[in-house]
Amino acid sequence: MPASPRACIESVLRRQPPARFVYAPNYWQWFAHHLNHRLLPPELAGCRDQLDLIRHLGLDVFSRNAYCDQQSCWFGGLAQETLAPGTTRQEEAASDDRDRVITRTYHTPRGPLTERQRYVFAESTLVQEAFLLDGSEAGLDAFDALVHARRWRFDATAYAEWQARVGDAGFIHPGELYSPLKLLHLAAGADNAVFLLQDHPERCRAWMDAHEEAQLDLVRQMLAAGVPSMIAMDNLDAAFHPPHYLEQYSARFYQRASELCHAAGATFFIHACGHQRAILPLVASLGVDGLEGVAFPPLGNVELDEALQLAGDRLIITGGISAMETERLQTRDDVRRYVEGLLRRLQPYRHRFMLSASCNTSIRTRWETLVWFRDAWVEFGA
Incomplete structure (x- = not known):
């Protein structure tokens, strides 16, 4: 009997060779x-969301956004923001032609903060128009x-319902x-975060320490709910997370979160x-x-x-299919050759690799291209 998608993903999470390459795209x-x-x-008339699409194609599920409202947030949806007494949140959504404009205001004992986001209908993407x-x-x-007033509450029931829907297809x-x-990138923008750290180092440190503790509390809640991964x-790009920033501001959080998960x-x-x-x-060292x-x-x-070599012998990497490939490869043979070459190169690392998007699937990708990638994975992923 062929190994299930869930079993193949579990093998990779244990750094053991799966029965075949895992293919868990982000659509x-x-x-x-x-x-x-x-x-x-x-063919997709009966699909309600990307999870239905992934199941229709017979692919693996290892998804951090299957449950996420694409018009309201870049990520999240299973953890509810909670605020201490004295601090409240007000959110309004308005239409601007076909766009959706979200204005979010926090009323704190020390004054208000407002941010504004726009869901651009033409591009199906959310952009930040004003920062907190x-x-x-x-x-x-x-x-x-x-x-200092903010925490998060994980919705274990909603998580269990989504996981039940995924079933043996993955996680x-x-x-x-x-x-x-x-935290600073989201509140001020990655560029202005640099100036905040330079001009207000002690204040930023206090914010980051408080945020770290709140996030670790959320990690513990997810683990208590049985979340396996x-x-x-963070969009961990060295341009915005250079090594010295990573060491100084994020390394401790990554290390502590990893330790909690491993335990x-x-x-x-x-x-x-x-x-x-x-x-x-x-x-990898964290x-x-x-x-x-x-x-x-x-x-x-x-x-x-090379990334798998640089990362030691335990770091798992997902990716392999970027917008460059889904837009540039124009024929079934093009896709077939690309996937064959990629999986041949990564065969020694299939216990630490999942074929996926790097890091999204372009809206300009043709439906037949997604089918061709599926077919090539079936042919060469064993």
């Missing part, structure tokens, strides 16, 4: 775009109050976490996007189990087989 944005723009092919931190001193005071891989440094949604028999991943060459050895969506040239700066 989140692609499916939402084609559904909302009425572009789905007739605008550079004012009053904003810094209010953010201090928010960070829901909750993407609810983000590091202390990512989780992921921090419970679980694994801890980080979402990676962009350039990773400079940080691979450091990330006990992190895997990097999701590692980019390779021309989008990244390290080939996947």
Whole structure:
């Protein structure tokens, strides 16, 4: 009897050779775009979401966004933000032509904070239009109050329901976490975070320490709910997480989260996007189990087989199919040759590799291209 998708993924999480290569793509944005723009092919008429699409193609599920509302957030959906008494959150959504504009205001004892996001219908993507931190001193005071008032509550029931729906096809891989440094990126933008760290080092340290403890509490909740693997949604690119920043601001969180997961028999991943060459050895040394969506040239700066070598003998890497491939490869033979060459190179590492998106599937990808990748994986993934 062939090994189930779940069994193959479990083998990789244990660093044991799976019966075949795991193929767990990310079709989140692609499916939402084609559904909302009425572009789905007739074969997918019965699909409600990307999980149905993955099941339709007979692929593996190792998904951190199957449950995520594509029009409201970049990640998350299983952990509810909770605020201490005296701090409240107000959220409003309005239409602007076909776009959706979300305005989110936190009222703290030290003043309000407001951010604005826009779901761009034409591109099926969420963009930040205004950050919580605008550079004012009053904003810094209010953010201090928010960070110390905020915790998260994991919805174990919703997680169990999603995992039951996945069944033997694989795992829901909750993407609810983000590091202390990512806290500043989300609040101020990656560029302005640099100035915050330079101008207000002690204040930033206090924010990051408080955020770290709140996030580790969330890690413990997920482990108590039986989550076998989780992921921090940090976009771990050396351009924004250079080695000295990673060591100074995020390493302790990654190490502590990894230790908590290992003590419970679980694994801890980080979402990676962009350039990773400079940080691979450091990330591996912290006990992190895997990097999701590692980019390779021309989008990244390290080939996947080299990344697996640089990362020691235990770090798992997912990726291999970027927008460059799904848009550039125009025929079945093109896709077949690409997948054959990639899996041949990565055969020695199939116990530490999952074929997936690096890090998304372009909305411009044709449906037949997704089918061709599935067919090539079936042919060469054994």
